[in-house]
Amino acid sequence: MRMLLAQTTARQSRRVVLLLAAVNLVTLGSLTAPVVAVMPLKFAALLPEDQRAGALATALALGSAAALLANPLFGALSDRTRGRLGRRRPWMLGGVLAGFAFLAALATGESVTAVTASWVGAQLAFNATMAASTALLADSVTEQQRGSASGLFTAAAFVGTLPPLALSALLPRHVDAVSFVMPALAVVVVGAAMMIPERMPLQATPAEPGPRRRELLRFAGSRAFVAVWLQRFAMQAAFSLAAAFTLYLVIDRMTADTVTATPVAMVATLCGGTGIVAGAIIGGTWASRRGSYLPFFAAAGVGLAAAAMLRAVAETPVALWLAAAAGGLAVGTSLAVNLALAMRVLPARREGAYLGLLNVAETIPQVVVPVAAAALLRVGGGDPVSGAADNYAVLYATAAVIALLSLLTLPAVRRASAPEAAARPAVSTSA
Structure with a gap:
């Protein structure tokens, strides 16, 4: 009986790790097509040839800055979140939904400002999902599973860039449509990940509101x-x-x-x-x-x-x-x-x-x-x-x-x- 229980627990743990790795895969994949195809084409259509590279570089730099801010910010917010959905899951779901909306705005944007702002918003949103899913992985795995779980979670991030790259190469005239494939999958996968039970500290108490410099x-x-x-x-x-x-x-x-x-x-x-x-x-x-x-x-x-x-x-x-x-x-x-x-x-x-x-x-x-x-x-x-x-x-x-x-x-x-x-x-x- 004890062995059967251990086997069942191990199978459940593997499913959790695979599901969180899938979240990492589709989230990183959602940010790939806009970088390699959508934004370069947008700026090429909106700007003269001598201005498009500078505009693209500026947009990518601002997006990177947003990602730098988003990871620790949303990770810390998920530590302090309390509610029926737990600590991590609200940020995972909210991130992909907001990210999908920002990428839709990017695809329909008709100005440099609109495209750039949409990209910054998408970076903030999807990095909120990534920060929360990484923290949920840490909450969910045992000491003995950490190495293998981290390996699968890390590998999934790189695998996630391949489908949008391949689709962009195969369908160069439909890159706007291609850019929605991974975000749509992200909504589905994160929706499935909402079933993952969250683990909380034994003596969890509501954290103090507001930023804490002691962190x-x-x-x-x-x-x-x-x-x-x-x-x-x-x-x-x-x-x-x-x-x-x-x-x-x-x-x-x-x-x-x-x-x-x-x-x-x-x-x-x-x-x-x-x-x-x-x-x-x-x-x-x-x-x-x-x-x-x-x-x-x-x-x-x-x-x-x-x-x-x-x-x-x-x-x-x-x-x-x-x-x-x-x-x-x-x-x-x-x-x-x-x-x-x-x-x-x-x-x-x-x-x-x-x-x-x-x-x-x-x-x-x-x-x-x-x-x-x-x-x-x-x-x-x-x-x-x-x-x-x-x-x-x-x-x-x-x-x-x-x-x-x-x-x-x-x-x-x-x-x-x-x-x-x-x-x-x-x-x-x-x-």
């Missing part, structure tokens, strides 16, 4: 969580640098023209994405079984550094593809184990706020790395491999150094990442 002090005082945050930031920055300007690298070193360079660069991107998914699932599952996270952090940092150095000297498509796949494996493993360890060291009843801050560590590099990468290309006297004006060797060597610097966080997380580290406090389920 940042708690964050700064949590040595293990700060180390986890810095490790995620360093690995994401290194990976973003290592993946920057791949198309230009292929043109300058391998093909000398854009037509034949494009498929080579696209295969490299696919190799990197496949590596991330594989690394997240395999690395997260393996870490769950071992119970120790430290070896995975170390292997990921060294692996990403090696992959970046291979890219720094790559002169053939095969070498580039190998470097992309190895880098993806490393960063996928790192992201999965990083999230699992973060859930282990989170303060009780502050999961949403802290996981929102953790997401910021992944978002900031996406904002600043393109500018930094462009500056690094101008360092030195040009590329030592191809002789081109852009110095790819310096760019990717810098990525390798940053990946190795992530290893400096290991002493601070050594105790927390050990198998004997205490599990989080007990929780009780409430409706």
